Amino acid sequence: MRVAAQGGYLTPRRRRRLRETLVAIASIGVTLLGLVALTFFIGRMLPLDPVIKIVGENAPQAAYDRVYRELGLDQPLIVQFLGYLKSAVTLDLGNSLTSGRPVLEDIGRVFPATIELATVAMVIGTGLGVPLGVLSAMYANSWIDHVVRTVCLIGYSAPNFWLGLMGLMIFYAGLGWVSGPGRIDFVYEYGFEQRTGLLLIDTIMAGNWDAFRNAVSHIVLPAAILAFSAMTYISRMTRSFMAAQLTQEYIITARVKGLSWRRTVWRHAFRNIAVQVLTVIALSYAFLLEGAVLTETVFAWPGFGRYLTSALLAGDMNAVVGCTLIIGIIFVTINLICDVLYRVLDPRTR
Amino acid sequence: MTEPLLEVENLRIRFAGNRTGRDAVRGVSFRVGREKLGIVGESGSGKSQTGRALLKLTPRSAQVTATRMRFRGEDLLTASERRMREIRGRSISMILQDPKFSLNPLMKVGEQIVEAYRVHHQADQKTARERALKMLEAVHIRDAERVFSLLPHEVSGGMGQRIMIAMMLIPEPDIIIADEPTSALDVTVRRQVLCVLNELVEARDTGLILISHDLNLVASFCDRILVMYSGRVLEEIEASNLRNARHPYTRALLDSLPRLDRHVDPLRVPQRDPSWLDGPVFGPEEGS
The missing domain is CATH 1.10.3720.10 (MetI-like)
Structure with a gap:
């Protein structure tokens, strides 16, 4: 094993480069995560009701509740956020409420x-x-x-x-x-x-x-x-x-x-x-x-x-x-x- | 003095917007041949601006006038910018104070030397490179190949200044102006750098104008000394004769220096006399 360590594909210079690259990638990840979190929570705090956007002002309570559950709004915020993250990783950012498309x-x-x-x-x-x-x-x-x-x-x-x-x-x-x-x-x-x-x-x-x-x-x-x-x-x-x-x-x-x-x-x-x-x-x-x-x-x-x-x-x-x-x-x-x-x-x- | 290369008579430099009523340089006259002329003076005495004026590189706000400013009989005052470009580097060159700032931080030092050569000499990259390497060796840089491809921040101050000397001497100018070439350097490398400069200047019979505030340094390297104060030359004197300087300002400067051979205590702070501003000039001819 000593031989391998000596010949070294990973010279000190390369190792440093590699570490720098990994740090850069990690910091990008943290930045994006922070960004999503911030926007997500601000969005959920706003006094806007996405359900009414979908069912309309005069919809019966039953229809409202059904859509409310479908959108996952009955769950705690943190669960909603984790769910959003999970789908975001698979490139699913949810559907637009106005156009209905992803x-x-x-x-x-x-x-x-x-x-x-x-x-x-x-x-x-x-x-x-x-x-x-x-x-x-x-x-x-x-x-x-x-x-x-x-x-x-x-x-x-x-x-x-x-x-x-x-x-x-x-x-x-x-x-x-x-x-x-x-x-x-x-x-x-x-x-x-x-x-x-x-x-x-x-x-x-x-x-x-x-x-x-x-x-x-x-x-x-x-x-x-x-x-x-x-x-x-x-x-x-x-x-x-x-x-x-x-x-x-x-x-x-x-x-x-x-x-x-x-x-x-x-x-x-x-x-x-x-x-x-x-x-x-x-x-x-x-x-x-x-x-x-x-x-x-x-x-x-x-x-x-x-x-x-x-x-x-x-x-x-x-x-x-x-x-x-x-x-x-x-x-x-x-x-x-x-x-x-x-x-x-x-x-x-x- | 040898046959004069550069003749300056009544040089004046005025800065636009200056309200002190006194010009930066007021009626400076001197001649330089293939010799070593020292210009000493304190900050603001106009010594550096005088040096820049010879190359017509004073700041844009400066107005330069003179009764005469000639290089080898050619009038520099009326010379076109195109002609000045031929003169700069090739005939009159200048070494600046601090290699940390006077070398382009993003260019390999070797490339900067090559450029100085190729501005004035028809040469392909390879020949120019060989010349530059030889020049680096001439300023006592060991391992010139390696230094050639270094960037300015990778060399020490002393080495930087030797590179500067190499760069400014490679087109083989007739006169080199060294503007405080060692002020930014460690005391220990000052003499070393000056010796390199001195050696090359003597070997090539180049005229040297050494601008400095260090009277001792100038006295030990130059043949003649101009002492400047407030834009004027107060005294012109042979370096060997400095001890017998007659102008009170020169005397005061000499008296303010500590000495090794006897105890001077306290060192005298030069007292400036307003009458010097427009008083008589002490020249070598009157002195004898």
Whole structure:
């Protein structure tokens, strides 16, 4: 046995890695458990009666009692919670009280719409926000800086739903450049197979270019508006991260070597803000994935945010708890991806 | 003095928004050839800004003027940014104070040296790497291969500063400005680092401007010394002649130092005389 211990598949380094990974997984589990518990109990405390939602106001007492028992509401809270956990592990989040379908199925239906919108918005927002923030810091107090900061101020102060309404009024009703609310025109909706639920991808996979163009013309305005606010946030943060780096001594060193200002900024300073910028991007992405409720409402976008809001207003606690759990998982996953990327971007953490 | 490389006459640096009414640097003049010039002065005397001004790397809020600022006869004041980039590193280079901050924390030190070389020399990665390794050996780093791929936080202060020296000398500049190169280091490694710098500067016949607040250190390494106070040069003196300095400020600085050969008690705190602010400059020519 001594030989095995010596040759060691588990070198000290690997053992440490393994322990770190296990701790990370455990902490994710605890986080999610806490999240479910919190939402579950808050949901049960609310003075909402799910039974009346099902049987109606004027149902006889016998029908009410039967449904009450069917939902398991006669049991102690803790038993209900354990039961919920048990089924949650098997991916059963219960049925939605309003749609009658399993919550997970509902979410699976609305979530792709939000993923699609959020992703397009983030690509645009990051693609513009990061370079603008860097330029703004690089030429601080020049006209570029002033223009970027003014645009950001507008983006920060103008509410999204207002921008959405204005956008619809100008580009849809007025100029007719884009399509109106919804994800796709009705005529195209069944002209291709929805495999992923992401219409841009599904239409391409089906080779249905007319439908693709139509989907693009629908997504462009809401995505642009979400991208605008993501961009303002990202560029403001990038600007301040960069400004802090540019006062560092190693920037002088790079310039003493004879590097141009542009090369100094992009090659030397940018690496040093990459981790912080990534965090900001990840947070805004997670934020958009939760569903931009107002934008989804204005554009009649059948996404996650709208589903969650209507479930909340209808007192559909199964759906609310399910959605909260999904949001938690998204956050945890994005954080996990970030942690991995930090190691790639910052050699000191390896 | 050898044939001058750098001539500065009446250099002034003013910071926008400064309300003290006194500029950071006020009419500094000197010449440097292939020799070792020391600039001493307390904090805020304008010595570092003078060094930065030679490379035109003063902060954006600084206005630099001079009657003359020439490198090998070429006017630096009117030189374009493009031309300045050719001069920086290749002709005039600078070593900064603290390697903890002056090296890019995310780049391997070797890569940073390679970069300094390749900005000015057409060379492929492999040749540049070999040059960098040789340079690391020249600053007395054993095991250059290993050090090459270390990150700045993995090296000690003394080694960091030697890496900095390697990086700034690899393009073979004519003049190197060392701005407080040892202030951030342990006393025990100061002399060692300076010896490495001195050795390379002498071997390559590079001009050195050593900026420091340590009068003794400067006196033992340099040929000539400029004593700065409040943005002006108060006295210019041969290092060997420092003992006979005549300006009361220089005298006061010398008197404030403890000595090994005799008992000085108490050490005198220099008393500053407002008349120095605009008083006469003591130069070596008047002294003889």
